[in-house]
Amino acid sequence: MHADVIIDVPFHDVDTMNVVWHGHYLKYFEIARCKLLDQFHYNYKQMLASGYAWPVIESHVRYVQGIEFEQKIRVRAILKEWENRLKIEYQIFDATTAKRLTKGYTSQVAVHIETREMCFQSPQVLLDCLNAWSEFKAE
Template sequence: MQADVIIEIPFHDVDTMNVVWHGHYLKYFEIARCKLLEQFGYNYNQMRASGYAWPVIESHVRYVQGIEFEQKICVRAILKEWENRLKIEYLILDATTGRRLTKGYTTQVAVNMETREMCFQSPQVLFDCLNAWDQFQERGNA
């Protein structure tokens, strides 16, 4: 499962060298992650309503090539793990050439909002959303 977003780099994201400041890459990951979560019906509002928070506990970014002001990029979020945690991998490509610019991943875990305890297995609501999305996809491709 994956989701893509196209972003045109705004001036306020670049430094004096006209290159995106390194901290903004996580923001681009977040934009793609939100689209991915929305795709299978478990966005941040739905997470909260289900009684779980999903904080990012780990992130990694490998900067391959700098991204510049007004460059159009495609940020792809790919769901890789979901049984015990959400591990999402990211790929940032130049939207015009398809050249790889950056890659990385984030890891999130479910936390019961009432008890504030970390869950060692993803809650059933996540599996329900993924199964519903999978069945929807199967019907659409039938």
């Protein structure tokens, strides 16, 4: 399962060398992650409504080539793990040439909002959303 978003790099995301500041890559990952979560109807509002927060506990970015102002990029988020955590991998490509510019991943775990306890398995509500989505896609 994956989702793609197209982003036109804005001026306020670049540094004095006209290259995207390294911290903004995580923002681009987040935009693609939200689109991915929307596909199976378990984005942040649904997470909170179900009684769980999903903080990012780990992130990694491999900067392959700098991204510049006004460059059109395609960010792909790929769901890799979901049984015990959400692990999502990302790839950023130049939207025109399809050259890969960046890759990375994030890991998130479920935390029960009421007790503030971390879950060592993903809650059933996530699995139900994924199952409903996969059944819908199979039709």
